[in-house]
Amino acid sequence: MTLSFVPLTPLERGQLHVIRLRAIRTALILLAAAIAAEIFVPDLPMHGVILGPVLLLALWITVFAPGRRWRRWGYAFTGSELHVEYGLLTRVHTIVPVLRVQHIDVSQDVLERLFGVATLVLHTAGSDGNIVVLPGVSRTTAEEIRDAIRQRIGSAAHD
Amino acid sequence: MTDAGAAPRRLHILTVIMRFVKRAPSTLVVPPLALGFMGREFHPVLAFGAFAAIAAAVIVSTWLGWWCFTYTIGEEEVLIQHGVLRRERRSIPRGRIQDVSIERGPFARIFGLALVRIETGGGKAEEGELDSVSLAEAERLRALLRSYHPVATVVAGDEPANAEPVRRTVYAMSLGRVLLRGVFGFSMLWLAAIYGAIHSLDRVVKFDWEKWFGEAERVAIAQFSLLALALVLVVALLLGVIAGIVRTLLRDYGFTLTHEPGRFRRVRGLLTRSEIVIADRRIQLGLVHRGAISGRLGWNTVAVQTLGGSDDPTGRQELAPFATAEEAAQVIAATPLPPFERIGLRPVAPAHILRSAFRHGLPVALAFGIAGWFLPLLWWGLLLVPVSVVIALFQRSHHRYALRDTSLQVMRGVLSQRDWIVPFESIQTLTVRRSWLQRRLGVATVRVDTAGASGMHRPDVTDAPLDAALALAQALAARVD
Numbered sequence: 001m002t003l004s005f006v007p008l009t010p011l012e013r014g015q016l017h018v019i020r021l022r023a024i025r026t027a028l029i030l031l032a033a034a035i036a037a038e039i040f041v042p043d044l045p046m047h048g049v050i051l052g053p054v055l056l057l058a059l060w061i062t063v064f065a066p067g068r069r070w071r072r073w074g075y076a077f078t079g080s081e082l083h084v085e086y087g088l089l090t091r092v093h094t095i096v097p098v099l100r101v102q103h104i105d106v107s108q109d110v111l112e113r114l115f116g117v118a119t120l121v122l123h124t125a126g127s128d129g130n131i132v133v134l135p136g137v138s139r140t141t142a143e144e145i146r147d148a149i150r151q152r153i154g155s156a157a158h159d
Numbered sequence: 160m161t162d163a164g165a166a167p168r169r170l171h172i173l174t175v176i177m178r179f180v181k182r183a184p185s186t187l188v189v190p191p192l193a194l195g196f197m198g199r200e201f202h203p204v205l206a207f208g209a210f211a212a213i214a215a216a217v218i219v220s221t222w223l224g225w226w227c228f229t230y231t232i233g234e235e236e237v238l239i240q241h242g243v244l245r246r247e248r249r250s251i252p253r254g255r256i257q258d259v260s261i262e263r264g265p266f267a268r269i270f271g272l273a274l275v276r277i278e279t280g281g282g283k284a285e286e287g288e289l290d291s292v293s294l295a296e297a298e299r300l301r302a303l304l305r306s307y308h309p310v311a312t313v314v315a316g317d318e319p320a321n322a323e324p325v326r327r328t329v330y331a332m333s334l335g336r337v338l339l340r341g342v343f344g345f346s347m348l349w350l351a352a353i354y355g356a357i358h359s360l361d362r363v364v365k366f367d368w369e370k371w372f373g374e375a376e377r378v379a380i381a382q383f384s385l386l387a388l389a390l391v392l393v394v395a396l397l398l399g400v401i402a403g404i405v406r407t408l409l410r411d412y413g414f415t416l417t418h419e420p421g422r423f424r425r426v427r428g429l430l431t432r433s434e435i436v437i438a439d440r441r442i443q444l445g446l447v448h449r450g451a452i453s454g455r456l457g458w459n460t461v462a463v464q465t466l467g468g469s470d471d472p473t474g475r476q477e478l479a480p481f482a483t484a485e486e487a488a489q490v491i492a493a494t495p496l497p498p499f500e501r502i503g504l505r506p507v508a509p510a511h512i513l514r515s516a517f518r519h520g521l522p523v524a525l526a527f528g529i530a531g532w533f534l535p536l537l538w539w540g541l542l543l544v545p546v547s548v549v550i551a552l553f554q555r556s557h558h559r560y561a562l563r564d565t566s567l568q569v570m571r572g573v574l575s576q577r578d579w580i581v582p583f584e585s586i587q588t589l590t591v592r593r594s595w596l597q598r599r600l601g602v603a604t605v606r607v608d609t610a611g612a613s614g615m616h617r618p619d620v621t622d623a624p625l626d627a628a629l630a631l632a633q634a635l636a637a638r639v640d
Contacts, residue, residue, distance in 0.1 A: 005633060081636050091598065095589040095632060097639035102279045103251040103287075110244055125279070125466070126587030126608035128617075146250065153252045154235045 005093065006083055008074030014115030015073070015136025020066040021111055027058035075134050077145050080152070082122060084134050096132050098152045100124045106142045118142040122149075167229035167240070171293050173270045175225045179218060181266060186217050230289055232303060237277060239287055251287050255279045259301040263294075273297035277304065325419060329493045330479040330486060332414040340411060340481040341404030343453040416478055418493045423478065437476055441466045443609050444618065445496040445580040446475065447487055454576055459487040463494060466611050475613070491580070497566050499578045504559035504570060510600035511558060511622035515551035517596070520544050550574065560620045562634055567607060569618045579618035583638040585609045591632050593625075603628035607635070 034054035038047065069088055076083040085093040105121040112118060118139040122132045137145075191209040220243075228241040237251040262274040273294045277287035292300070332340075412429035423437040448460040461479040479490045491498055527540030553573045560569045567586070569579040590606040597603060602622040609618075620631060 005629065089595050091593045093591040093632075095591075095636045097586075097588075097636055099639055100587045101252075102255050103249060105247055105249045107242070107245060107247040123279075124587040124608070125610040127610065127612035129588045129590055129606065129608040132588060150236060150250060150252055153254060 005095075006076040006078060008076050008083065008085055011070060011073045011075075011136030012115075012117045012138055014112075014117045016066060016070040017115050018111050018117060018136065019070055020062065023061045023066055027062045030054055031058055070136075073136060075137070077148070079148065082132070082134070082145065082149075084132055094129060094132055096122050096124065098149050100126075101149050101153060104146045104149060106139070106146055108139065120145060165231060165233055167231045167238075169229055170225060170289060171272055171291060171296070172225070173272060174291050175218070175221050177266050177270050177272065177291065178221050178224075182217060182221075186213055230287075232300070237287055237304070239289075249287065251277055251279060253304065256304055259304045261294075261297045261301060267291055275300050326417050326424075327419075328415060329418050329423070330414075330416040330482060330490050332411060332481065334412075336481055337408055337411045337414065338404060340453075340458075341407035342400060343450065343458070343481075344403035344407040345400045411480060414480065416490070423493075425476070425478070435476065437463065437465055437478075439495050442494055442496065443585040443611055444582065445491055445494060445499070446616075446618075447491070447499060447578040449576045451574040453481075457483060459484060461487045461490045463496075464609065464611050475611075496580045496582060497563060499568055499570075499580050500561070500563065501570075504561045504568065505627075506555055506559050507620065507622045508600070508602045508624045508627075509555060510597075510602045511555045512551055513600065514596065514602075514622055515554040516548045519547040519551055523547055558621065560623070560631075562631065567618065567635060569620055571621075577616060581607055581609065581618050583635065586635055586639055589632045589635055591628055597622065601625050605632050605635075 031051075031054060034051045037050045038044065041050070044050070065088070069086075072086050072088055072091070074083075074085045080098050082096045082098065083093065084096075085091070102123045102125055104123070106118055107121065108118045112135075116138060117136045118141075119133060119135040120137060120142040121134075124130050124132070134142075187210060190213060191206045223243050224241075227243050227246075229239075231238040231240075234253075236253060237256070239249045239251070241247055256277055256279060258278045260276045260278060262276060263272075264274070267273055270291075271294060272291035274291045275289040275297045277289075279286055289297075289300070409429045411427050413432075414427040415425070417424045417426075421439055423439070424434065425437065426432060426434045443464045443466060446462045446464065448454075448462065449458065450460075459479070459482050460477060461482060462475045462477045464475045478494075479487060482490065488498060524541065524544045527537055527543070530540070531538040550573050557573050557576065558569075558571045560567065565582055567579075567581040567583070569581070571577050571579075586607055587610060588608045590608070592604045592606060593602075600622075601624065603625050605620040605623060605628050607618050607620075620628070623631065
């Protein structure tokens, strides 16, 4: 259930693959460490005391968690505000008033480029929440939002 | 704004060589030597091979990084693009640029280069950095970017140069007031430190006595130790009070806050007189704080949070450290902030009591519960759990908020109380957070992010009913425009 501010748009399907591939990368590192621990830690009570739980964890973060996390993300651009919502356990909904934006980044790493998504980063002058990140939008959407914000700030600065 | 130079430019090519030289110690010296010494003796061929390979790799990667970094000064924005694999485009609207600084480290001076930093008033990491361009280009950029925003210079030029500014004292501390504050400035930390020092001394003394007087004196020593303990406590308490007074005297002696058009000037200190200037327009929010004991006796601390600048790293500045309620109101009235009004504040949801009890009681219970396993004496600490639960019962009636004409006002705290005044124009972002427990209880926390905040305390509205939290966040966001 989303908060009843504005109707939120889900992220691109490609972002689900990005989240999953990143999770697989993390899971592989964890599994490698667990296997190494199984081999090199002496006096284990039985085989699998380390590998077992890690396997379960890896299963969760690669199979079950990505879809849930992806579904929790949502955003809305109203012209004067950008809303970003995310979070599985703690639900977070951030509102960035466009007039408070200091500058804007649009970035794409290799994985994101592969699946045709981009990350929009808004910087404000705040202290804790000064960087608001919106991943998993198409590059055109990211650039459209960026241009709209830039135009809005530009016209406000001329007043 | 005739020549904006809209074509993308690269940094100075010498940057590649400068970075190569800067990175040399960590890349070109240590790894080849480490490789060379890997066996029992030094392998010069291996070391040289590694050196050549790493040098080539570093040069290529540095050059690639340089090639992919471009900046464009457009009509409306500065666009910085960089990244070989991860392409990043940063656009800085020109209206947002606060200042352009030029830095020249020792290497940059040798190469005749300069680092240009485009400051936007955000955090340090989010600014535009051009590392490095030629000195001439740096000066051209600075002139070009500053020309867009002539407001600051106009304001400065408006003031008549010869007229004496009207300056009035808003708040001042007499010697008596400083000493009184010193008494409350007594800190538990001092007590612990002094007590620890004396206790270890006491142990040495005891050891020596046992050695010199033998078994027969045991009982006498035990009694003496008890007496000594009591004495040490009293002495430590006294020393703590004295230390607090001395520290406060050194810092706050002659505290004077004056206001002249556009800014505050604060002077204080006994041995080092410090003078700071706080411009009215840099004030982000106001905070009135009452300590657990001094606050009950009617003493307030007024502080303002200012836009993080190089001269005030702490963010918040004390305007009046030890003021009566009336004096505190006068200080607030001298700032552009609206007054804090107690009437009409709304309480948060009753669920706040439950969550406060959890948040304050659980860590205490856990800490002493676990510590008790190792040192059974610490089980007694569990007696503090009911105390924090009782305090939690009062948390809700002390946590209230209201939306005024121009500001959000929040009060919070049972023992140590804080009143916040957050003008709408200071609000940067708004966040509605709901943890797992909060979702079950149907409440939410509204976080209000402002510039220059630091430390633990924030003007958040914790555990408001969900619909009220949503309405608050929405109303605040709408008022930013």
